[in-house]
Amino acid sequence: MFKWLLVLAVVVLGYVWWRHQRQAEAAERAARPRPPAPPSAPAPAPMLRCRHCGVHLPAADAVRGALGPYCSHEHRRLAEG
Numbered sequence: 247m248f249k250w251l252l253v254l255a256v257v258v259l260g261y262v263w264w265r266h267q268r269q270a271e272a273a274e275r276a277a278r279p280r281p282p283a284p285p286s287a288p289a290p291a292p293m294l295r296c297r298h299c300g301v302h303l304p305a306a307d308a309v310r311g312a313l314g315p316y317c318s319h320e321h322r323r324l325a326e327g
């Protein structure tokens with residue numbers, strides 16, 4: 247009879263120890279700071295379409311004409327004179 251009580255006590259103590267370990271791991275995981283989010287990619291540059299040849303180019307590289315954007319001074323001259 248005493249042997250079974252000893253086995254039961256060991257099982258109960260093992261279960262209590264296991265629960266304690268799980269709770270400690272959960273608390274440690276919750277306290278750990280999350281890794282920072284990766285930096286977001288820069289926004290894509292707006293693209294414009296040349297009014298003469300139709301090629302698309304970044305707005306920063308476009309040549310502004312009276313009628314719209316162009317890919318080069320040559321195309322602005324050809325389109326607007």
Ligand SMILES: [Zn+2]
Pocket residue numbers: 296297298299300301316317318321
């Ligand atoms: Zn062009």
